Amino acid sequence: MTQTLSLAPFKSKLCSSLTKSKIKVLQINLGKRCNLACIHCHVEAGPKRTEELSPEVCQQLIQVIQTFPEIEIVDLTGGAPEMNYGFKPLVQAARNVGKKVIVRSNLVIYFESEFAYLPDFFAQHQLHVVASLPCYISDNVDKMRGSGVFDASIRALQWLNRLGYGKAPNLILDLVFNPQLPVSEEKFSLPPDQGKLEQTYKMFLQEHFGIVFNHLFTIANLPVGRSAGYLQRQKLYTPYLKFLESNFNASTVEHLMCRSELSVDYLGNVYDCDFNQMMNLPAKTRNDEVINITKILEAGTLDLIDEIQTAPYCYGCTAGSGSSCGGALVEE
Numbered sequence: 001m002t003q004t005l006s007l008a009p010f011k012s013k014l015c016s017s018l019t020k021s022k023i024k025v026l027q028i029n030l031g032k033r034c035n036l037a038c039i040h041c042h043v044e045a046g047p048k049r050t051e052e053l054s055p056e057v058c059q060q061l062i063q064v065i066q067t068f069p070e071i072e073i074v075d076l077t078g079g080a081p082e083m084n085y086g087f088k089p090l091v092q093a094a095r096n097v098g099k100k101v102i103v104r105s106n107l108v109i110y111f112e113s114e115f116a117y118l119p120d121f122f123a124q125h126q127l128h129v130v131a132s133l134p135c136y137i138s139d140n141v142d143k144m145r146g147s148g149v150f151d152a153s154i155r156a157l158q159w160l161n162r163l164g165y166g167k168a169p170n171l172i173l174d175l176v177f178n179p180q181l182p183v184s185e186e187k188f189s190l191p192p193d194q195g196k197l198e199q200t201y202k203m204f205l206q207e208h209f210g211i212v213f214n215h216l217f218t219i220a221n222l223p224v225g226r227s228a229g230y231l232q233r234q235k236l237y238t239p240y241l242k243f244l245e246s247n248f249n250a251s252t253v254e255h256l257m258c259r260s261e262l263s264v265d266y267l268g269n270v271y272d273c274d275f276n277q278m279m280n281l282p283a284k285t286r287n288d289e290v291i292n293i294t295k296i297l298e299a300g301t302l303d304l305i306d307e308i309q310t311a312p313y314c315y316g317c318t319a320g321s322g323s324s325c326g327g328a329l330v331e332e
Contacts, residue, residue, distance in 0.1 A: 007241055010314045013248055018259070018308040020272075023068075025261035027075040027325070028053075028061060029277060031084035032266075036106055038145045040134075040178055042225035042278050045079040052079075057268040058086035060293045062093040068302055075261070075325065077104040077274065082118055084266070095125050102128045104325075107156035108149055119156075123163040126170045130217070130325075131157070134178040136204045144180070157211045166212040173213045175201065176327075178221055181230055188243040190320035191218035194328040217327030220244075222316035224275050244315035252322030255329040258308050268293040272308045274325070275317075281309045 011018075031052030034045035053061075065074060074094040081087055081103060094101045103122065109115050122129055133153055135141050141150035157173070160166065165173040177197060182188050191197075198216035205211040221227045223240055231237040258273040262283070270291040271277040282290040286306035289295075296302060322329025 010310045021259045023302040025073045026071045027263045030081045032079045033083045034079040040227050044225045052084040053086040053266045073100045075102040080109050104130050107131050108152040128172045130174045133175045174215045177218045194218040220316045220323040222313045244319045247319035252318045252329040257324040
């Protein structure tokens with residue numbers, strides 16, 4: 001990774017320090033257990049991973065959810081968040097105090113016998129489902145996520161539609177697009193125009209499968225986790241970072257997801273975003289102390305972070321139209 005020193009430091013692109021705004025989102029990574037092992041997964045989750053939330057950290061997170069009214073959204077991710085300890089208690093605690101809950105679902109988990117209850121559970125608690133479908137073409141999805149995943153994803157989306165998802169105003173179903181990982185420098189690309197691609201997805205899925213959904217989020221592949229490993233094996237890691245740097249868009253900075261969220265791992269450590277979490281770059285106080293859930297509860301405030309921690313992969317969130325857990329940050 002020392003090759004990245006040839007890049008301009010991300011901070012040099014900013015007019016001022018990158019600071020937090022009002023915290024609205026508590027994003028919780030419940031663990032690395034997953035029934036898939038996608039080649040682009042920045043979490044490096046999979047069926048053989050065992051790391052997950054503990055009961056003690058789960059109770060602390062419930063306390064945070066109940067204590068801080070400024071948290072509007074509890075965003076549950078993983079791994080497959082549904083497979084990891086604490087999923088149901090966190091959902092119920094958040095909904096009981098009126099928080100919106102996002103579950104980042106791989107869809108195919110519903111066909112594991114132990115998890116067949118999930119679609120009904122989602123609808124009962126009016127969870128906002130954000131589902132990975134990195135392409136509307138079968139071969140592309142299966143190459144990224146595993147053989148048969150596209151067909152299972154289609155059946156899962158039809159299941160959610162039958163329950164009212166994508167139709168009822170309180171049952172929101174959003175999909176996520178990721179570009180294919182590049183095979184050469186000539187194949188480097190940013191996500192296409194989000195609005196136009198959303199219309200293409202909607203027409204194709206409606207025509208071929210009768211599927212409806214609310215929104216499409218386009219998310220760039222950041223060089224983190226398995227994506228980073230792939231790029232390094234292909235000797236594309238540094239060229240890809242340079243490509244992202246060359247497409248830096250200053251207008252995305254004020255909309256970055258790291259500004260209004262706290263990201264928490266299964267151990268209770270706090271980060272500015274999920275990518276920093278995977279790269280073990282913890283959030284810090286103005287006194288340069290790392291932050292965890294215990295410190296937040298003791299301090300009685302979410303506002304312990306003075307400056308957001310940055311790294312070269314931040315160029316991935318600020319290239320082109322920008323990229324976040326909610327898709328593009330600005331219109332093209």
